[in-house]
Amino acid sequence: MKTIKKPVQVEINVKKSQFICSLFPTRTKKESKEIIQKLNQQYSDATHNCTAYIASDGEGFDDDGEPGGTAGKPMINVLRKNELHNITAVVTRYFGGIKLGAGGLVRAYSKSVMEAIGEAEIVEIEEYSVFELVFEYSNIKTADMEVRNNNLETIDKQYSDKVSYEVISRDNRDVEKIFEKYSGKIRVSFKNKQFLEKI
Structure with missing residues (x-):
């Protein structure tokens, strides 16, 4: 599965209209909608802010007042064609006074996203x-040893009344089974799913 590493922005001009494409790595529909809302505010003076996103929990697109099918759909089609996931595209248009027609709009919005992908x-x-591991301070050495020996990756550590590690297994072995032998001394619970860069 592919995505972009960090946000990117590209600007093109077509017959005096300015098209600004902003691409963001996003995991969920909620994240996508938050970014879209933010850009709508940032470019509130624009003629259109058209959008397309593909997230882990769904996808969507919006023409934002452009003729139906001339903006959002071509944008999401470019994302699909490039096999990109966990991504949000917003193309901001400032109308330059010359109408582009339906075909011209499709080409302009598609090109804008393609150029941005080319820069990303x-x-x-x-x-x-x-997974979350929770244990007493006296079990830190044991937990560290098992994490190391089983090629688990620690992505977060918290120290309060107890110690808490967030770990992932890149070969997707059953993390709960690894710690079964400690009969409750190290409590393991599934937390969530995450998308991480492949190494």
């Missing part, structure tokens, strides 16, 4: 399960 750093991502 594409990375391979994979879905992993995140």
